[in-house]
Amino acid sequence: MDPIRIAIVGMGKIARDQHLPAIAGNRAFGLAATVSPHDPGVEGVPHFAGLDDLLASGPAVDAVALCTPPQVRHDLASSALARGIHVFLEKPPGATLGEVAALQAQADKVGASLFAAWHSRFAAGVAPARAWLAERTIERVTITWREDVRVWHPGQAWIWEPGGLGVFDPGINALSIVTHILPRPIFLRGAKLEIPANRVAPIAADMTFSDTGGAALHMDLDWRQTGPQSWDIVVETDAGTLKLSQGGAVLTLPTGTDHAEDHEYPALYARFATLIRTGRSDVDVAPLRLVADAFLRGTRVTTNPFVD
Incomplete structure (x- = not known):
């Protein structure tokens, strides 16, 4: 089975400390690209300043992991879902409950997996x-x-x-x-x-x-x-x-x-791979609702x- 081609969007500390090693250690995934307007990315991996640039002219991706601040995450996730791309949302899954509900509805409509990843x-x-x-x-x-x-x-x-x-x-x-x-x-x-x-x-x-x-x-x-x-x-x-x-x-x-x-992040990516392979989503907003x-x-x- 071919690896899931994934891009990391937002190359801050959490992406470098947790996401990159977890992806590298999971044969279900292959790192296809990185996206950040400030970080130079990973040597040997295509890098883009914005997600629109990747989607317009970059290598094909099956999934994205959004490691950006939550305030900008909805629009990025929606752009990916509109193309049938699976989406991994770092915690919290969004800045509001309403935008997460909208993303879940969009994912269900296009048949893509959406994962609210409570590490x-x-x-x-x-x-x-x-x-x-x-x-x-x-x-x-x-x-x-x-x-x-x-x-x-x-x-x-x-x-x-x-x-x-x-x-x-x-x-x-x-x-x-x-x-x-x-x-x-x-x-x-x-x-x-x-x-x-x-x-x-x-x-x-x-x-x-x-x-x-x-x-x-x-x-x-x-x-x-x-x-x-x-x-x-x-x-x-x-x-x-x-x-x-x-x-x-x-x-x-x-x-x-x-x-x-x-083993938090390796387990998260194992869960994400299972969701993608089985055509399901996992979007629990209970923690965000309490906040x-x-x-x-x-x-x-x-x-x-x-x-x-």
Whole structure:
């Protein structure tokens, strides 16, 4: 079977650190081109300043992986889908719920695969956590996602703009895990969003949720963390406490701790290949919907200006 010819659109850190190695390690794919107005691309691979240039005069591609900021992703995805090209959407899948719904409808109409790629769901501890929780009664969930924005997002102005999500850019990873592992749906009860005086997106958020069985969830997001970083989910159940730490890589159950190697992006591309080969899409917007609800219902509090 011929490899799926894929182009990467947006050659930032995530593309170079994760997408390129994952594609290189998966024989189902062949890197056909890269697209970026700023990055020179990969030696020996055709490179284009824009997706329109690639589609107009470049090599044929079967799929694109969109690693751009979410604010510009809809138009790029729509252009690809209009040509029957399969689309991999980095997280979050879009800047709004409406545009993701439009892309899903377009993909269904043309018969192309659309993949909203929540990479944290493929962390090593997530699948066994989901299986363990399936037969448990959830009593309480605590999410602590604290990191230093200057370390993880230096100089990325887009992340502070409308649609860039601010602290929800990492926080949505936690929500992608929680919505996947808990046996019942969750919904927002309330939120406080701390927004720097010189920005429009939050630098911190404190949120409360409930699942449909009445279990309480609390989420603490903060981009001002220095020293040790925290990416932890603790689930208290009738059978003891489950903890996912290091973003889902480490799973601790009452019986012990398991720490497996990172395989998020290789697993994402394996999933994308399966979707393409079977003619299906995978577009779960539950994490993005919860973030949208936080902006809809949350109380906004102005905090100190942020200077990168």
